[in-house]
Amino acid sequence: MDKLVLASGNAGKLKELSSLLAPLGIEVLPQSAFNVSEAEEPHPSFVENAIAKARHAARATGLPALADDSGLCVDVLGGAPGVLSARFAGEPKSDARNNALLLERLADEPKRGARFYCALALVRHADDPQPIIACGEWHGEILEAARGQGGFGYDPLFLVPDLDQTAAEIDHSLKNVLSHRGKAMRQLLDRLRAEQQA
Ligand SMILES: O=P(O)(O)OP(=O)(O)OP(=O)(O)OC[C@H]1O[C@@H](n2cnc3c(O)ncnc32)[C@H](O)[C@@H]1O
Numbered sequence: 120m121d122k123l124v125l126a127s128g129n130a131g132k133l134k135e136l137s138s139l140l141a142p143l144g145i146e147v148l149p150q151s152a153f154n155v156s157e158a159e160e161p162h163p164s165f166v167e168n169a170i171a172k173a174r175h176a177a178r179a180t181g182l183p184a185l186a187d188d189s190g191l192c193v194d195v196l197g198g199a200p201g202v203l204s205a206r207f208a209g210e211p212k213s214d215a216r217n218n219a220l221l222l223e224r225l226a227d228e229p230k231r232g233a234r235f236y237c238a239l240a241l242v243r244h245a246d247d248p249q250p251i252i253a254c255g256e257w258h259g260e261i262l263e264a265a266r267g268q269g270g271f272g273y274d275p276l277f278l279v280p281d282l283d284q285t286a287a288e289i290d291h292s293l294k295n296v297l298s299h300r301g302k303a304m305r306q307l308l309d310r311l312r313a314e315q316q317a
């Protein structure tokens with residue numbers, strides 16, 4: 120494998136995924152370079168949606184594809200917004216409206232535990248029967264007001280308790296060390312390396 124398509128249209132994710140993939144030393148191209156349309160994400164689990172997005176991009180490009188399906192799961196909301204995180208406040212997708220709705224749902228709520236979850240799926244071709252799957256979680260708490268300018272999505276509301284900083288206040292490289300996406304990607308890279316050595 121000397122080339123990989125990143126099956127995502129999210130600029131924040133693309134930036135994080137590209138820097139996490141740098142050690143692999145292969146050419147990584149966003150699906151926008153091939154005009155790949157947005158995939159359907161109809162499934163109830165992150166893993167299923169990640170596989171669907173990876174297959175869609177591989178089918179459209181003829182190249183191996185890596186997809187990320189991720190989201191925020193809030194304990195007291197029974198895991199919502201979960202797989203609906205990107206469209207929590209409806210169409211069109213808006214981080215600002217999603218964050219406002221999350222604050223509204225948690226108004227006067229003392230229990231604010233939450234986690235980010237990331238499922239990565241890599242397919243070598245569209246019908247690959249053995250996708251490489253890796254998942255990661257990042258635990259934190261939802262603040263009552265946004266803090267920080269970095270990151271994307273729900274980062275300004277996601278407090279990392281040990282640091283007393285939000286995911287939007289820590290720098291990009293520290294987020295990649297701690298995050299759901301960073302954890303999942305390190306696992307995926309280990310599996311890929313093991314496969315290359317086998
Ligand atoms: O499907 P693609 O094209 O990859 O882009 P998307 O933004 O629609 O991505 P998802 O369907 O996986 O939805 C994930 C949403 O979860 C949120 N999210 C995921 N990872 C996050 C992170 O690291 N920081 C903040 N929010 C995150 C953010 O709102 C995303 O839009």
Ligand SMILES: [Mg+2]
Nearest residue numbers: 128160188205
């Ligand atoms: Mg999506």
